[in-house]
Amino acid sequence: MPNSKSAYSFSNKKEKFDTHIIVVWVDNEAGVLARVVGLFSGRGYNIESLAVAQVDEKLNISRITIVTTGTPQVVNQIKLQLRKLVPVHKVADFKREDKAVIFKEMALFKIVGPNNKLEGALKACKKYNPVILDKTKKSNVIQITALRREIDKMSKDLKKFGLVSVSRTGAVAMTRGADIFK
Amino acid sequence: MSKLYSGAEIVFKCMEDQNVDHIFGYPGGAVLPIYDELQNFKSIKHVLVRHEQGAGHAAEGYARSSGKPGVILVTSGPGATNVVTALTDAYMDSIPLVCISGQVPTHLIGTDAFQECDTTGITRPCTKHNWLVKDINDLADTIHKAFEVATTGRPGPVLVDIPKDIQFQKTKYNRPKKEKKLNGKSHNHFKQNNIDELIELMSKSSKPIFYTGGGVINSGPKASELLRELVYATGFPITSTLQGLGSFPGDDNQFLGMLGMHGTYEANNAMHDCDLMINIGARFDDRITGKIDEFSPKSKKVHIDIDPSSINKNVKVDLAIVGDVKTVLSSTLKSLKQKKSKFLNSNKQKTSKWWEKIQKWRSVRSLDYIGSEETIKPQYAIERLYELTKDKDSYITTEVGQHQMWAAQHYKFNKPNRWMTSGGLGTMGYGLPAAVGVQVAHPKKLVIDIAGEASVLMTIQEMSTAVQYNLPIKIFILNNQYMGMVRQWQELLHDKNYSESYTAALPDFVKLAEAYNCVGIRAKTPEELDDKIIEMLNTDRPVIFDCMVDKVENCFPMIPSGKPHNQMILGPKDQESKKITGKGKSLV
Numbered sequence: 001m002p003n004s005k006s007a008y009s010f011s012n013k014k015e016k017f018d019t020h021i022i023v024v025w026v027d028n029e030a031g032v033l034a035r036v037v038g039l040f041s042g043r044g045y046n047i048e049s050l051a052v053a054q055v056d057e058k059l060n061i062s063r064i065t066i067v068t069t070g071t072p073q074v075v076n077q078i079k080l081q082l083r084k085l086v087p088v089h090k091v092a093d094f095k096r097e098d099k100a101v102i103f104k105e106m107a108l109f110k111i112v113g114p115n116n117k118l119e120g121a122l123k124a125c126k127k128y129n130p131v132i133l134d135k136t137k138k139s140n141v142i143q144i145t146a147l148r149r150e151i152d153k154m155s156k157d158l159k160k161f162g163l164v165s166v167s168r169t170g171a172v173a174m175t176r177g178a179d180i181f182k
Numbered sequence: 183m184s185k186l187y188s189g190a191e192i193v194f195k196c197m198e199d200q201n202v203d204h205i206f207g208y209p210g211g212a213v214l215p216i217y218d219e220l221q222n223f224k225s226i227k228h229v230l231v232r233h234e235q236g237a238g239h240a241a242e243g244y245a246r247s248s249g250k251p252g253v254i255l256v257t258s259g260p261g262a263t264n265v266v267t268a269l270t271d272a273y274m275d276s277i278p279l280v281c282i283s284g285q286v287p288t289h290l291i292g293t294d295a296f297q298e299c300d301t302t303g304i305t306r307p308c309t310k311h312n313w314l315v316k317d318i319n320d321l322a323d324t325i326h327k328a329f330e331v332a333t334t335g336r337p338g339p340v341l342v343d344i345p346k347d348i349q350f351q352k353t354k355y356n357r358p359k360k361e362k363k364l365n366g367k368s369h370n371h372f373k374q375n376n377i378d379e380l381i382e383l384m385s386k387s388s389k390p391i392f393y394t395g396g397g398v399i400n401s402g403p404k405a406s407e408l409l410r411e412l413v414y415a416t417g418f419p420i421t422s423t424l425q426g427l428g429s430f431p432g433d434d435n436q437f438l439g440m441l442g443m444h445g446t447y448e449a450n451n452a453m454h455d456c457d458l459m460i461n462i463g464a465r466f467d468d469r470i471t472g473k474i475d476e477f478s479p480k481s482k483k484v485h486i487d488i489d490p491s492s493i494n495k496n497v498k499v500d501l502a503i504v505g506d507v508k509t510v511l512s513s514t515l516k517s518l519k520q521k522k523s524k525f526l527n528s529n530k531q532k533t534s535k536w537w538e539k540i541q542k543w544r545s546v547r548s549l550d551y552i553g554s555e556e557t558i559k560p561q562y563a564i565e566r567l568y569e570l571t572k573d574k575d576s577y578i579t580t581e582v583g584q585h586q587m588w589a590a591q592h593y594k595f596n597k598p599n600r601w602m603t604s605g606g607l608g609t610m611g612y613g614l615p616a617a618v619g620v621q622v623a624h625p626k627k628l629v630i631d632i633a634g635e636a637s638v639l640m641t642i643q644e645m646s647t648a649v650q651y652n653l654p655i656k657i658f659i660l661n662n663q664y665m666g667m668v669r670q671w672q673e674l675l676h677d678k679n680y681s682e683s684y685t686a687a688l689p690d691f692v693k694l695a696e697a698y699n700c701v702g703i704r705a706k707t708p709e710e711l712d713d714k715i716i717e718m719l720n721t722d723r724p725v726i727f728d729c730m731v732d733k734v735e736n737c738f739p740m741i742p743s744g745k746p747h748n749q750m751i752l753g754p755k756d757q758e759s760k761k762i763t764g765k766g767k768s769l770v
Binding site for chain 1: 302303306307310311314316331489490491493494495498
């Protein structure tokens with residue numbers, strides 16, 4: 001360790017990081033996203049992706065979905081700290097491996113090239129419900145919904161078919177079956 | 183149709199309904215409409231400070247000593263940014279503050295207007311919550327909500343930012359709504375079986391210790407009473423954090439003194455060797471735990487705290503009881519009486535060996551120091567101050583540094599709310615304005631700021647406030663001409679490289695006192711100290727007491743860098759044998 005002369009002790013333990021999806025229901029008011037995101041940055045937590053939008057106009061509720069990584073202790077702190085924020089109503093926490101929860105991200109791919117390349121791109125996306133949103137002689141805009149790592153892979157694979165631009169969302173999550181998170 | 187009030191009037195209507203009697207503030211362009219209304223609300227007195235940071239710390243002193251929220255009124259821009267230190271301080275130490283700040287008119291927000299800043303953005307991480315009021319119809323509800331958030335659960339600071347045009351607009355006034363549960367966030371989440379489990383652990387333990395903190399004070403005087411009852415009923419030893427001092431009598435035999443970096447030998451060793459640690463309203467702060475991997479390795483740990491996020495944050499515990507200290511203690515006592523009415527007797531034998539061990543640690547007398555007849559030892563000064571004021575129900579504030587630790591070690595507190603110090607943030611310059619706030623809340627009481635000469639210069643301008651309002655605060659400066667704690671660390675950890683820790687041009691504090699139109703007293707020798715202190719106590723005006731102390735005295739005992747509780751440095755002699763070397767140096 002460098003001789004930093006810090007005022008604090010350092011932990012030498014390397015703990016395992018897990019990926020968690022944290023869902024936060026908040027009052028849709030000015031600054032609420034800054035409060036949530038600021039809590040993450042201020043306390044040194046990670047944000048891998050973020051999705052946020054109003055989900056209930058009448059009750060004025062927004063739903064924030066955050067993909068984060070951390071040790072079990074850190075993830076626990078994230079939940080408890082979020083629950084302390086005044087505009088936060090409830091906080092759900094899912095592990096990425098959780099089979100009872102659906103996670104999806106959406107991506108838009110712009111492919112530019114001759115027809116055979118456009119078709120090749122579309123074919124490569126077949127597994128992920130591709131939708132052609134825009135089509136010209138030279139280009140396609142393809143929308144897919146998939147898991148993060150699948151979109152990562154497609155972003156690489158489509159390069160050879162003339163991929164010029166990628167736009168993607170953060171993950172959103174929902175439990176399977178009839179139950180909802182309370 | 184009911185009467186219409188301006189936003190400025192509503193601010194005061196709200197304060198009236200919240201039983202505010204004093205506010206600490208400083209006027210400026212963006213709050214002038216509010217200052218206009220001040221004269222129309224006679225029950226609310228304004229204390230004009232000399233710097234907004236002073237307003238914040240004064241409000242903190244007021245809040246800590248009275249149990250009521252402290253209220254601050256500042257203008258936009260620099261007014262708001264100057265108060266940020268005090269808000270952060272209050273956030274760290276869980277002090278309820280309500281800060282009202284002016285803002286530029288709504289149509290100018292975002293244009294980089296004169297004295298504009300993003301106040302809610304800047305204060306978001308140092309408040310429990312804050313609001314920018316953009317609609318006059320939201321103003322009253324927002325202010326009432328602000329008081330509620332500041333004072334419920336784990337207390338803390340809040341801020342309401344009010345643009346100038348909102349202060350002029352008119353609307354109806356809504357009285358505060360009846361107490362509602364705060365978004366499901368309040369506050370007792372424990373069940374009877376948690377209490378049963380605690381009592382089970384207590385009855386099994388042969389080496390127990392209570393470790394209590396500021397949460398006991400924040401829970402109100404009743405919590406301190408219940409704590410005493412519980413400690414006497416169990417016969418267990420008790421130690422306290424810096425912030426918890428006063429919740430249990432400092433001169434009681436069951437009290438082991440403060441724990442932590444500069445805590446007593448007996449308290450820290452008992453924490454290390456115990457088999458049951460009952461944390462009541464403390465938060466396993468790093469100044470308390472020392473090296474976390476070796477913190478109290480053999481104990482079962484119980485944590486009673488109102489804030490769920492404090493549980494398992496730094497130290498994993500075996501039993502968490504989330505709730506208000508007062509409620510938890512009262513349930514515990516009730517169950518204890520029902521189930522184990524003879525607890526004390528049955529327990530005495532079990533813990534007798536433990537007490538013997540504690541007595542052995544005690545006999546080390548870790549707070550002892552080498553006295554002197556020529557120079558005033560700082561510890562001696564605090565001891566004499568304590569002896570000469572202990573019958574007066576005095577209120578003590580401090581700045582931050584060696585003097586603060588010496589005060590915590592040598593001044594014994596018997597009641598809660600008598601000790602105001604900046605613990606979490608460690609804000610130099612806290613004590614003088616805090617003393618102003620304490621004296622405002624308790625005009626007849628003796629209020630002393632135990633200070634260092636470096637700290638006190640950071641907010642010395644508030645002497646002017648004390649003089650203006652006839653607040654006879656006593657500023658007791660342990661003057662060693664160094665930033666003592668910095669000097670101590672440089673001596674112990676940085677090869678005696680005293681880089682910038684000596685103040686080469688200090689003011690003459692006696693003349694400074696005279697310039698502020700208060701009283702200056704200087705003590706240079708141990709012989710004259712008592713007389714000078716008595717002179718200070720007999721002066722019914724603000725006093726700056728310049729106590730010239732040993733320049734190079736260090737604060738012991740000390741848990742050195744990266745060491746656990748059971749490896750303390752006891753004093754100058756011990757220091758040689760436990761020299762901090764190698765890796766430890768980087769850890770502190």
